[in-house]
Amino acid sequence: MLYSKEEIARKxxxxxxxxxxxxxxxxxxxxxxxxxxxxFLADLVRNLHIPLEIDFVGLASYGSQSQSSxxxxxxxxxxxxxxxxxxxxxxxxxxxxxxxxxxxxxxxAKKPNSLRLCVLVDKGERREVEIxxxxxxxxxxxxFIVGYGLDLDEKYRHLPDIYTVIDNC
Numbered sequence: 001m002l003y004s005k006e007e008i009a010r011k012x013x014x015x016x017x018x019x020x021x022x023x024x025x026x027x028x029x030x031x032x033x034x035x036x037x038x039x040f041l042a043d044l045v046r047n048l049h050i051p052l053e054i055d056f057v058g059l060a061s062y063g064s065q066s067q068s069s070x071x072x073x074x075x076x077x078x079x080x081x082x083x084x085x086x087x088x089x090x091x092x093x094x095x096x097x098x099x100x101x102x103x104x105x106x107x108x109a110k111k112p113n114s115l116r117l118c119v120l121v122d123k124g125e126r127r128e129v130e131i132x133x134x135x136x137x138x139x140x141x142x143x144f145i146v147g148y149g150l151d152l153d154e155k156y157r158h159l160p161d162i163y164t165v166i167d168n169c
Contacts, residue, residue, distance in 0.1 A: 001161050002140075002161075002162050004161050005148075005161050011120075012043045014137075016048050018135060019088065019135060025050075026050075027085045028051070029082050030044070030045065030052055030053070030054050031055050031082075031087055032055075033059055033103065034056050034057065034076060035058075035149070036149050037120075039149035041090045044090060053085075055082075057074070058074065058077075059072055059073065060072070061099045072098065072099055072102045074106075084111070087113075087116070088117070088134075088135070089104065089118065090119075092150050093119065093123055093150060094117075094127075094133060095125070095126050095127070096128040097127050097128055097129040098128055100117065101129045101131050116135070117133045120138065121140050121145065121150075122139050123139075125142035144165045145162050145163065146163055148160065152165055
């Protein structure tokens with residue numbers, strides 16, 4: 001086990017409190033990246049103390065592998081109008097940075113009032129593009145992780161804690 005459900009809950013609470021302060025009396029949209037962020041986003045929303053809207057975008061770059069294919073596909077586009085609104089993209093893990101960088105550019109093109117990034121785990125091991133999260137739960141230098149929404153070939157998302165995969169096959 002890398003992070004217990006109690007440690008995760010504490011970090012989510014801390015991040016939610018900061019977002020609540022930063023977006024008090026603003027028109028906020030949280031944009032979750034499917035599928036990995038859904039548990040983090042749900043817990044984050046339950047800890048926020050501000051009105052907001054929620055949307056999801058589906059992006060695929062891993063397939064059934066533990067390393068990015070570098071080819072990013074949109075599997076579900078943004079449905080809410082975000083022009084002129086404050087948007088926080090919510091992601092489970094920043095790894096290479098390619099997927100998040102792609103999405104941030106896509107969202108910027110829709111002309112939000114502001115755009116920030118919230119990530120549960122910022123992992124630096126395979127970073128290929130410079131990207132910095134505005135809100136970060138944990139920083140991890142290396143390792144492939146599963147649990148709390150994070151998967152390996154669609155398995156282990158249901159685990160309440162986050163684990164390092166020793167042999168990621």
